[in-house]
Amino acid sequence: MRFGYWLPVFGGWLRNVDDEQMEASWNYIKKLAQRSEQIGYDLTLIAELFLNDIKGEDAPSLDAWSTTAALAAVTEKLELMVAVRPTFHNPAILAKQAANIANICNGRLSLNVVSSWWQEEALKYGIEFEKHDDRYARMKEWITIVNTMWQQDAFNYEGKYYKVSDTLLQPKPVSKPLIYAGGESDAGKNLIAEVCDGYVMHGDAPEVIAARIQDVKQRREQRGLPPMTYGVAAYSIVRNTESEVKKELERITNVQASSKGYNNYQQWLNGTQLEKKVSLEDYSVSNRGLRTGLTGTPEQIAERIKAFEDAGVDFFLLQCSPQLEEMERFAEAIITYQPA
Numbered sequence: 001m002r003f004g005y006w007l008p009v010f011g012g013w014l015r016n017v018d019d020e021q022m023e024a025s026w027n028y029i030k031k032l033a034q035r036s037e038q039i040g041y042d043l044t045l046i047a048e049l050f051l052n053d054i055k056g057e058d059a060p061s062l063d064a065w066s067t068t069a070a071l072a073a074v075t076e077k078l079e080l081m082v083a084v085r086p087t088f089h090n091p092a093i094l095a096k097q098a099a100n101i102a103n104i105c106n107g108r109l110s111l112n113v114v115s116s117w118w119q120e121e122a123l124k125y126g127i128e129f130e131k132h133d134d135r136y137a138r139m140k141e142w143i144t145i146v147n148t149m150w151q152q153d154a155f156n157y158e159g160k161y162y163k164v165s166d167t168l169l170q171p172k173p174v175s176k177p178l179i180y181a182g183g184e185s186d187a188g189k190n191l192i193a194e195v196c197d198g199y200v201m202h203g204d205a206p207e208v209i210a211a212r213i214q215d216v217k218q219r220r221e222q223r224g225l226p227p228m229t230y231g232v233a234a235y236s237i238v239r240n241t242e243s244e245v246k247k248e249l250e251r252i253t254n255v256q257a258s259s260k261g262y263n264n265y266q267q268w269l270n271g272t273q274l275e276k277k278v279s280l281e282d283y284s285v286s287n288r289g290l291r292t293g294l295t296g297t298p299e300q301i302a303e304r305i306k307a308f309e310d311a312g313v314d315f316f317l318l319q320c321s322p323q324l325e326e327m328e329r330f331a332e333a334i335i336t337y338q339p340a
Contacts, residue, residue, distance in 0.1 A: 002043065002314060002315035003315065003316055003318065003334075003335050004041060004043035004044055004081070004315055004316060005041060005043075005044055005045070005317060005318040005323070005327060006044070006045050006233075006286070006287075006319050007032070007033070007046045007047070008022045008028075008032070009024060009046060009047055009062040009064065010024060010047070010054040010061045010062075011024035011054070011055055011059060011060065012054060012055065012323075013235070013285050013321055013323075014252050014284065014285060015285075016252070017252070020323075022322050024059075024060045024061055024062050029062065030071070031324070032324050033075050034074065037078045039327070039331040039336065040336050041327070041335070042077075042078070043078060043079035043080070043110075043317075044078055044079070044080060045082075045083065045200075045317050046064045046067055046068050046080065046081065046083060047064060048082070048084060048088075048114065049061060049118070050063075050088075050124075051118070051121045051124065053118065053121075065084075065097065065101075068080050068082040072105035072108070072109065073105075075108075077108075079109075080108055080109050080110070081110045081111070081112050081180060082109065082110075083112045083113075083114050084113055084114065085114050086115075086135075086142035087135070088116070088125070088127055091141075091145040091162055091164075092149060092169075094146060095149040095169055096149075096169055098111065098173070099150060099169060099171065099172060099173040102175070102177050103171060103174050107173070107174045107175035107177075109177045110178040110179070110197075110198075111177055111178070111179050111180065112180045112200060113143060113179060113180070114181070114182070115136055115139060115188065116129065116135060133185075133187045136188055137160065137161070137187075138161045139181070140191050140195060141159040141161050141162050142161070143195045144159075144195065145162055147179065147195070148167075149167050150169070150172060150173055150177070153167060153169065153170070154167065154168070155167040179196050179197050180199070180229075180231070181200070182199065184212075189215060189216055193216050193219035193220040193222075193223060193228075194219075194223055194225075196228065198228050198229040198230065199216050199228060199229075199231070200231045200317065201230070201232050202233050202287050203234055203235070203287060203288040203289045203290065203291040204288065204291045204292065205291060206307040206310070206313075209311050209312075210310075210311035213230050213312040213313070216230075229314040230313050230314050230315075231314060231315040232315075232317070233286075233292065233318075234318055234319070235285045235286075235289030235290050235294070235295070235320065236326065237249065237294070237295040237296070237326075238297075238298060238301060238329050238333045238334065239297065241297065242296065245295055245296055245297070248295075249290075252284060253290070285319060286319060287317075287319070289318075289319050294318070298337065
């Protein structure tokens with residue numbers, strides 16, 4: 001099992017705590033990333049939103065791509081999985097930028113291609129906001145261009161959304177970045193099975209994740225494509241007793257309709273197609289992380305992780321708060337712990 005985490009480019013993950021002592025700043029991000037690879041973490045996901053959907057639209061949030069380029073130069077082992085939304089990035093230009101970052105970090109770059117959901121944010125930045133299935137159709141063309149330009153020159157493509165002619169991209173990336181994506185609609189899962197290297201999922205119980213993995217595996221096999229990797233979002237709480245876990249859960253899930261992120265919660269529900277509706281308590285932390293169930297004593301969490309391994313999960317993307325301190329706790333109790 002590989003252990004990764006969401007980089008807190010929004011200054012935290014809790015919608016009911018204004019200051020989580022994890023500021024949205026380069027100094028904090030750099031410190032966290034460098035420390036994480038010292039204590040056993042394998043990868044980090046750098047989310048891309050131009051507005052802050054956790055702390056409120058007027059709160060600071062870091063740009064994903066410039067942050068990733070900087071991290072490429074100051075880390076040594078972490079896989080840098082940077083999110084990218086096709087509607088916000090021309091594919092040929094992005095392919096060039098990504099190749100450069102991949103070479104700075106000696107091949108540790110990967111992409112998490114995201115179908116945009118936040119209409120208000122897109123309009124504020126002058127970006128066209130499309131219907132759900134149209135966004136996935138665009139994504140397929142976008143990935144095709146990026147993937148091909150990384151591997152060959154003199155490439156021609158003309159689709160509904162994009163056109164490139166006689167392409168030239170040098171230098172090529174030292175190794176082709178992996179492409180991950182997530183989604184629970186038929187359109188999303190079909191696209192992921194066809195053109196991606198990995199499937200990243202919102203949090204859910206092991207049996208739900210197992211069924212989702214099996215679904216995408218079958219879609220992949222029907223296309224005669226090789227196996228892919230599977231990751232799950234999770235919010236982690238490691239404590240020595242169940243009463244301590246319960247106390248922490250109560251602290252982080254008392255989000256109210258008056259919270260700054262509540263309006264974004266409503267927009268997110270309206271802009272996605274999920275297999276299950278999300279409660280406000282689910283939304284109190286990001287990406288349904290509490291449903292994964294990595295909350296408990298070290299023994300309980302280790303048992304839960306084993307269930308996800310049996311379900312076919314290859315890696316976790318963790319959130320926690322305050323992040324540096326809780327990641328240290330998780331690493332000591334789970335990642336590096338060796339029973340006698």
